[in-house]
Amino acid sequence: MxxxxxxxxxxxxxxxxxxxxxxxxxxxxxxxxxxxxxxxxxxxxxxxxxxxxxxxxxxxxxxxxxxxxxxxxxxxxxxxxxxxxxxxxxxxxxxxxxxxxxxxxFLSRLCKDTFAGYAVSQIKKAKGLNKKILNPIDKERKSILDFCYILQNQGSIPLKKWLKTFPYNGGQGGLLQEKCGLVNIDNTKGIFALFYNESGDLNYKGIIQHEEANQVSVSSVPKDEKPIAYLFCNLDAYSTYCKDYREYWKWVSERNEDRYNVNQHHGQNYDSKNMMHTIRLLQSCEQIFKTNSLNIRVENRDELLDIKAGNWPYEAVMEKAEALISSIEYYHSVSTLPEFxxxxxxxxxxxxxxxxxx
Missing domain, CATH: 3.30.460 (Beta Polymerase; domain 2)
Known part of the structure; x- marks a missing residue:
């Protein structure tokens, strides 16, 4: 039809x-x-x-x-x-x-969940968008090697830097991760003994076997071999990065470029049109519990259009939203509307x- x-x-x-x-x-x-x-x-x-x-x-x-x-x-x-x-x-x-x-x-106390609940979900999206705009992620994806560190003295240095600068056998050529071998250390999480085999005759598996690897490799190492360093792999940080990378570039591929450019132009780092409607929705919810009625024609047109235009800092919009949510909580607690x-x-x-x- x-x-x-x-x-x-x-x-x-x-x-x-x-x-x-x-x-x-x-x-x-x-x-x-x-x-x-x-x-x-x-x-x-x-x-x-x-x-x-x-x-x-x-x-x-x-x-x-x-x-x-x-x-x-x-x-x-x-x-x-x-x-x-x-x-x-x-x-x-x-x-x-x-x-x-x-x-x-039809109006009932259920409006707190439907009106304010939806608005809160939009606020969470706005915070996520704010984070994405302020923290862009390079298109070139990091590997797990970028989350590995060599323990040194009382601190650590990035593995990649260490590999480049390690003077193996007195030379200045550095080390290749493919010729390294890792062994788990008992009773630790993410810490490995690192061995090196220049000739390759010990068949070490390297720190990773390919650039897309999601974890480091461990090797069989002869007992008489001595580790040249100890490595820490921050797998939790790598997992968080992978999640953020995936979400960020999914957002980039799906975002409305016209609206994104408007938001970039006003420089407030949030979707101003969406936040205008979020504030409006919270105001409607507050009105329902204050008056037991719903009038959708707004009384603060200029203020809301000012938010849409990006004239409000992100922090100010969030502060207004949080004040409205607190007000809704109060009026909901004393409302005479039915539960459903x-x-x-x-x-x-x-x-x-x-x-x-x-």
Whole structure:
């Protein structure tokens, strides 16, 4: 089923402009998002062709089947509650049956998890993004050799540096890691005795067998051989690096370059548009518990657009978010809202709507 079909068959119950325009945050560059509600013809609803929602390719136009809409309202889904709370000047069409759905019948203490919980997850992403922008990782991937150190006197030196500068047999040519042999030292973690065999006749395995190795190699070493050094391999640090490397370059490959360039231009090292909406979501959550109602049209447009423009330092945005979270915790603790929406009552409303439609 396509969008054109539900329109041509007059199946739409509700249609409204959503997103920045409904929040009162639209600028000349803002997209126009549409959210709507439809119902399935009787034969599809009772048959095997239930379609819960329909979107266009870019997801800026999405319609929800009335049953799916109420299911999500009962879960206090923020996006769906915001559809129900659409300002009058954003509503494009509305079937009178939609008046049976009142936001106050769905608002509950569950909003703390859905509104604030989602916002907190976005804050964690913002912190992760901040870390990525401030700590770029070279494309050339390090090997485990970069996390190995030679114990020396009361400290240590990087293995690679030590290999280059070690005057083996009085020479100045350094050592080759391929001719080294490592032996585990009992009762230690990550510390090895290091042996060297210039001729290669002892068949040492080297410190690593190839550049992509995820651990050092150990060798069989004759008992009469003497170690020339002791090596420490920081495997935990290497594992953390591999995780950070993988996440960083995955982010680079998937990031929205236009938005990234905007964020780089204002120099605040966070996704300013995303954080604007995160603050807005926290404010909506605070409002729900302060007033037992939801009004999505913001009262601090200039402040929020100032955040979007990157005029707030990262620390200031995080401080505002944390203050809102603390306020939400307080108002939630004294809220008179029910723990959950009344499922029986709201399901009866759905049944009443369907009976009228069919």
């Amino acid at each position: 396509e969008l054109d079909h539900i329109k041509s068959q007059n199946l739409i119950l509700f249609e409204a402009i959503s997103g920045s325009r409904s929040f009162g945050l639209a600028t000349e560059n803002s997209d126009t998002d549409i959210r709507g509600v439809y119902y399935l013809p009787k034969e599809d609803f009772f048959g095997l062709h239930y379609i819960p929602q329909i979107s266009n390719e870019t997801n800026d136009i999405t319609y929800y089947e009335i049953g799916r809409l109420i299911e999500l309202l009962q879960k206090n889904n923020p996006n769906i509650l915001e559809i129900l709370a659409s300002p009058e000047d954003c509503i494009l069409q509305k079937n009178p049956l939609m008046d049976l759905l009142k936001p106050e019948d 929406p009344d499922l029986e009552k709201t399901t009866k409303v759905l049944i009443e709507i369907r009976e009228n439609l069919y």
